[in-house]
Amino acid sequence: MVLEIKDLFVSVEETMILQGVNLIVKGGETHAIMGPNGTGKSTLASICMGHPKYKIVSGDILLDGESIIDKPVDERSRMGIFLAMQNPTEVPGVTNFDFVKAAKQTRMEEGKHLRVGKFILEFEGASKDLKMGKGLAHRFLNQGFSGGEKKRNEVLQMKLLNPKVAFLDEIDSGLDVDALRIVGENVTKMKSKDLGLVLITHYQRLLDYIVPDFVHVMINGKIVKTGGLDLITKIDQQGYDWVKTELGITDFDRRKEPVSLGFCATKSIK
Amino acid sequence: MKIPKYLQDKISVILLNEKEELNQSKYEITDNLITLHSIDNVYLFIGDYHQSKIELDILSGSNIQLYMIFKSSKQRDYEFKFNIHESAQLDVFTDIRNIEKVKVSLKRIFNLEKDSTLNINNALLNIGETILFDEVNLNNEFAEVSIDQLNIGSYNDVFKVNQDIKHNAKSTKSQINNSLICNSTAKLKYSVSGYIFKGNELSVCDQDNKGIILSEFGEIEVEPKLFIDEYNVEASHGAAIGQIDEEQLYYLLSRGLSEMQARSLIISGYTKPFINKIQDEDIKLMVERQILKKINEGDIV
Ligand SMILES: Nc1ncnc2c1ncn2[C@@H]1O[C@H](COP(=O)(O)OP(=O)(O)OP(=O)(O)O)[C@@H](O)[C@H]1O
Numbered sequence: 001m002v003l004e005i006k007d008l009f010v011s012v013e014e015t016m017i018l019q020g021v022n023l024i025v026k027g028g029e030t031h032a033i034m035g036p037n038g039t040g041k042s043t044l045a046s047i048c049m050g051h052p053k054y055k056i057v058s059g060d061i062l063l064d065g066e067s068i069i070d071k072p073v074d075e076r077s078r079m080g081i082f083l084a085m086q087n088p089t090e091v092p093g094v095t096n097f098d099f100v101k102a103a104k105q106t107r108m109e110e111g112k113h114l115r116v117g118k119f120i121l122e123f124e125g126a127s128k129d130l131k132m133g134k135g136l137a138h139r140f141l142n143q144g145f146s147g148g149e150k151k152r153n154e155v156l157q158m159k160l161l162n163p164k165v166a167f168l169d170e171i172d173s174g175l176d177v178d179a180l181r182i183v184g185e186n187v188t189k190m191k192s193k194d195l196g197l198v199l200i201t202h203y204q205r206l207l208d209y210i211v212p213d214f215v216h217v218m219i220n221g222k223i224v225k226t227g228g229l230d231l232i233t234k235i236d237q238q239g240y241d242w243v244k245t246e247l248g249i250t251d252f253d254r255r256k257e258p259v260s261l262g263f264c265a266t267k268s269i270k
Numbered sequence: 271m272k273i274p275k276y277l278q279d280k281i282s283v284i285l286l287n288e289k290e291e292l293n294q295s296k297y298e299i300t301d302n303l304i305t306l307h308s309i310d311n312v313y314l315f316i317g318d319y320h321q322s323k324i325e326l327d328i329l330s331g332s333n334i335q336l337y338m339i340f341k342s343s344k345q346r347d348y349e350f351k352f353n354i355h356e357s358a359q360l361d362v363f364t365d366i367r368n369i370e371k372v373k374v375s376l377k378r379i380f381n382l383e384k385d386s387t388l389n390i391n392n393a394l395l396n397i398g399e400t401i402l403f404d405e406v407n408l409n410n411e412f413a414e415v416s417i418d419q420l421n422i423g424s425y426n427d428v429f430k431v432n433q434d435i436k437h438n439a440k441s442t443k444s445q446i447n448n449s450l451i452c453n454s455t456a457k458l459k460y461s462v463s464g465y466i467f468k469g470n471e472l473s474v475c476d477q478d479n480k481g482i483i484l485s486e487f488g489e490i491e492v493e494p495k496l497f498i499d500e501y502n503v504e505a506s507h508g509a510a511i512g513q514i515d516e517e518q519l520y521y522l523l524s525r526g527l528s529e530m531q532a533r534s535l536i537i538s539g540y541t542k543p544f545i546n547k548i549q550d551e552d553i554k555l556m557v558e559r560q561i562l563k564k565i566n567e568g569d570i571v
């Protein structure tokens with residue numbers, strides 16, 4: 001598996017968020033993306049999944065050499081892309097089990113049916129691994145789940161759907177210390193040469209459990225620095241200012257649109 | 271006239287059809303008054319009945335599950351009055367299953383005495399024009415009502431629904447959940463009112479209305495109203511009417527479900543909780559079929 005993001009420019013409601021992202025994720029690799037709030041990390045994950053809110057202005061996303069940017073969301077999922085969302089959506093009235101079962105069914109070969117009995121055991125096994133408690137299967141999808149339960153539920157789905165490339169967007173937020181360890185161990189167990197992982201996070205603690213091979217820093221819609229584990233420690237201790245200084249990034253060059261200086265002022269044209 | 275198949279194995283069945291009454295139960299019907307008592311499941315089938323006014327007494331201490339099934343082939347105008355006596359519980363399941371496009375008007379007044387409980391489950395899945403007026407009077411302390419209503423409109427169906435809850439005593443409780451689905455050029459118009467009159471403190475009056483409009487010209491209109499004349503009470507209303515939620519759709523698609531599957535799963539999220547509350551398995555199955563039919567008929571997904 002190779003996911004290739006090529007010189008990607010992405011806008012949302014006329015604002016350019018991603019400004020030329022390049023990234024290659026291969027099966028067996030784990031990439032961490034770090035960066036200040038609002039720099040476009042979730043945007044990158046969402047555009048790979050195909051969220052309709054985001055528009056690709058230029059660039060391409062290839063999965064195993066094939067462009068996916070014109071493919072609908074559901075097809076991308078069935079091709080093996082998975083996104084554990086930063087804010088998983090609540091869907092009232094739809095039980096967790098019915099949903100995951102339906103998702104699993106979409107991955108069956110033509111003419112084959114899911115063996116429900118076997119799947120129930122699989123589901124129960126996965127929720128036990130994630131220490132999710134018994135009633136989960138019959139609760140409505142994410143409705144009334146605590147922050148941590150929602151995150152674990154994303155990982156549960158990932159376990160059951162076997163993606164080729166998975167984005168985990170702040171999977172550590174809202175998790176208590178024990179849950180973090182459990183999620184970390186479960187994701188690490190899923191690592192294989194067939195799975196590419198992209199972890200979006202703000203903190204070192206997640207990366208203690210799921211050790212990345214590459215660490216990227218995203219600022220202002222661009223990956224500005226790539227390194228190894230030492231980069232995490234430095235960011236954890238010192239934040240991002242040193243990166244900006246080192247690369248000469250100012251906070252004002254992020255948007256290409258003219259900036260209004262307010263009533264009666266002239267516009268600054270960049 | 272014959273008892274419909276799904277009612278044939280039931281013990282207490284009352285059929286009111288045209289000018290005919292078929293009473294296969296231990297309850298007496300005198301001057302349009304039916305008196306129900308003890309613990310029982312009662313099936314009341316009403317098909318083009320010539321009488322328009324019927325009264326039901328639920329005797330003190332009894333616990334009755336009443337299934338009211340309407341099947342009209344001509345225009346009908348019914349008026350029901352329910353007296354639910356002290357400490358009685360009545361669960362009414364209502365299913366209007368007209369197969370012809372007719373106009374049906376149904377008015378029901380429920381009077382609740384002390385400590386009595388009323389649970390209303392209404393399935394409005396019929397075609398044509400329907401007027402439903404449910405009025406609940408919580409006349410004594412600790413009387414409680416809960417209403418769950420599922421209404422699916424397709425083609426050019428028209429539903430006009432009034433729900434009035436009157437808290438006429440202290441410590442009374444009401445809860446309404448309306449789930450509305452609308453397609454084609456159907457119109458669903460709801461007026462949902464809760465009244466808590468002065469002095470009736472410690473009462474609770476909640477209503478929740480949610481609706482999805484699946485077509486460009488479908489209309490759902492809900493007017494939630496609360497008339498509260500007392501401070502020490504709890505009251506709330508909510509109305510969330512709109513198209514299928516884009517974020518919910520995206521979430522399901524992102525796990526591989528096709529748009530059609532995702533939409534029907536979201537719609538089933540509206541119908542399932544209602545279906546799950548139906549106790550009688552035969553009726554439940556019938557309602558499930560009717561929902562599917564209604565949804566497919568109107569090309570909802
Ligand atoms: N609908 C929208 N309209 C305008 N701007 C938007 C919209 N959605 C997102 N943005 C902006 O896009 C930018 C990037 O957001 P994104 O969610 O990708 O950031 P992030 O790096 O994931 O941040 P965080 O670490 O806080 O999760 C933000 O400035 C955000 O405000």
Ligand SMILES: [Mg+2]
Nearest residue numbers: 041042043086
């Ligand atoms: Mg984010």
